[in-house]
Amino acid sequence: MALASENLTKNQKTVLDILENSSEPLKAYTILFDIQKKGIKSPLQVYRALDKLIEIGKVHKIESRNSYVACKHEGCNAKTSTSFLICENCDSVTELTGNNLFSYFSKQAEKNNFNYKKHNLEIFGLCKNCKLKN
Amino acid sequence: MALASENLTKNQKTVLDILENSSEPLKAYTILFDIQKKGIKSPLQVYRALDKLIEIGKVHKIESRNSYVACKHEGCNAKTSTSFLICENCDSVTELTGNNLFSYFSKQAEKNNFNYKKHNLEIFGLCKNCKLKN
DNA sequence: ACGTAAAATGTTATATTATAACATTACAAT
DNA sequence: ATTGTAATGTTATAATATAACATTTTACGT
Structure with missing residues (x-):
């Protein structure tokens, strides 16, 4: 039973690699343009790799920016939930961790009779x- | 000095009206198709109305869904920050209010030496x- | 009331983000 | 070896959003 990250395919590794070496979140088409020399030619190849990487928790999507960032936390538990600090000046992004957020949000949801799953x-x-x- | 909502233009009123009468968030092009009979013909007219409505706090955008929802809170202070409960089953949306979220997030940001503005x-x-x- | 600046509008074109559809290939598990 | 699942390659297209520019409406100070 290997780590999911060890089983990555060529395209997935290529996309993850560029995200891990970026100091900021990247957009799908930026990724595409940057790696066309590596055999990835269509948007779909990028989106499919991103989907998989997101699914296994190695990449998170920043919804308000339509951009993607590699997760720096070994064994990140944020496969589904994510929390970011986003600088409006330089666009840098920091991921918040710790499940105190989880418990806080669960309570907030509870007050509204809402069953928390993720955020x-x-x-x-x-x-x-x-x-x-x- | 009237309320901002009293100064709405025709297009803005038309777009706000359809959002207020919807039981769920709507997408920009759904709005467009629904109100073409009222003289709005292009996406830009919808997006411009939405921009203004968001600016004055009468409408919020749900980023992860690319959809828009009218704010039901009289004098909503969420001109910038928003908090939603989103049902994964029926897509209903409830807006959370109260500035306990504000203070909680400020503290979380503070821990990372980050100056909270909105969320x-x-x-x-x-x-x-x-x-x-x- | 008039002039004027700011905001909103109308319109066409285009940019950006993302998925559908389908044929083919790789590859792990029996 | 066989077979089912996942991944790939490719073309086309859908869905979301903005650029550019000419025109009209509105707010409001004088």
Whole structure:
């Protein structure tokens, strides 16, 4: 029983690689243009790789930006739920972890008689660096 | 000094009206198709109305679904930040209010030396009705 | 009331993001 | 070896959103 990340196919590895080496989230078509030299020619090949990577938790989608980011947490438990700090100035993204968010949201949902399954949280503001400059 | 909602233009009123009378979030092109009889002919007219309505807080966008929902809260303070409970079964949406979320997120951001400005939160699961059925 | 600046409109074209459909290939599990 | 599942390659198209520009309406200070 190997780690899911060890079983990646060529296309999946190619896409994951470019995301892991990016300092910021990337859009699907940016990924496509950047890796056409590696044999990926169509959007669908990128989207399919992304779908798989998201499914196994190696990549998360940032919904409000239509962009994708590699997860830096070994064995990230955020296969479904995600929480990000997004800098409005430099577009850098930090992922929040810890399941205190999970328990907090469960309670909030409970108050509304709602059965919590997962969440997406995007917090916008200024990152450490940009705070200083502004 | 009238309420912003009293100053709406014809297109803005038309778009807001259809959203307020919908039991669920609507997509931009669904809105377009539904109101072509009222003189709105192009996507841009819908998107411009939506932009304005979002700006004044009468409409919120649900990022993960590319859809739009009218805010039911009189004088909603969520001009920028939004928090939703989204039912995965019936697609119904409930907006969470109260600034306890604001203070909680501010603290979470603070821990990462991040200056909180606003947020989008989408909680997925089963609403009251669908919980019973499943 | 008039002039004017800002906002909204109308319209055509196009950019961006994502999926459908279908034929083929790789590959792991019996 | 066989077979079922997943992944791939490819073309076409759907769905979502904005650019550019000419025109009209509106708000509002004088």
